[in-house]
Amino acid sequence: MTLHTRKLLTIVSEAALESALIKQIELLGASGYTVSDVRGNGNHGMRDAAWPASSNIRIEVICEELVAEAIAHYVQEHYYENYAMVLFLSDVQVLRSVKF
């Protein structure tokens, strides 16, 4: 079984940004993504204080390192200063390199 190293990029943000972020993630070269509803608290205050518990999202993308860096750079430039948002990267091993 051959494993290939890819990047797992994770974004936790306000749910209102979901469609805009997904659109940009696909434009920047990702071939897929997973979204889940989360709740949380961060630097910008209790994020779910006045919202329903499902109003934050986690977006996960597995991709080549260059695509991950392009997405991270875009998010940093366009959202990171003004939105409650966390972005992080980690290394994962995938079965088929062609999928990502």
Place this chain on the structure above:
Amino acid sequence: MTLHTRKLLTIVSEAALESALIKQIELLGASGYTVSDVRGNGNHGMRDAAWPASSNIRIEVICEELVAEAIAHYVQEHYYENYAMVLFLSDVQVLRSVKF
């Protein structure tokens, strides 16, 4: 505090496969798993286009490397060609080795 390295195996698939995958994961030696409902888009087209948003799942398993490889091999052989599915592995540190 002693930490032990284990594999975190993650599968994202159609919700309809949950019970079959869980059964096999346990047969192959995993001592536990976590399931969450997700939505997403991948190589096989927009997975939640015609389904409710909860119709995809993420299964996570922490286990020995050999168990992770056995599960990955099984999934690759039995599901990977015909289902919208992603499988990836990463390294994690756990507190108690006996649990996994």
Place this chain on the structure above:
Amino acid sequence: MTLHTRKLLTIVSEAALESALIKQIELLGASGYTVSDVRGNGNHGMRDAAWPASSNIRIEVICEELVAEAIAHYVQEHYYENYAMVLFLSDVQVLRSVKF
């Protein structure tokens, strides 16, 4: 783009522990956390057998290694023997070190 290494600490536990764990996580120095509802099965038996499917939670924290170890140590001392609970750590890269 400068990336900084931090720890991603993940706890999967009974939902009833959410507020107590969150309170302690913040006391020990974490600047944020994310919670999601999950279901699962582990060493202490089928965790969702008699409960609704949403009665387990996953708490994720990105923090300095020392904070992660303090949280892990606290959880191990206070909860690990008597509750269905999993805790694991992994390395992630974040965009801005000041956030965590």
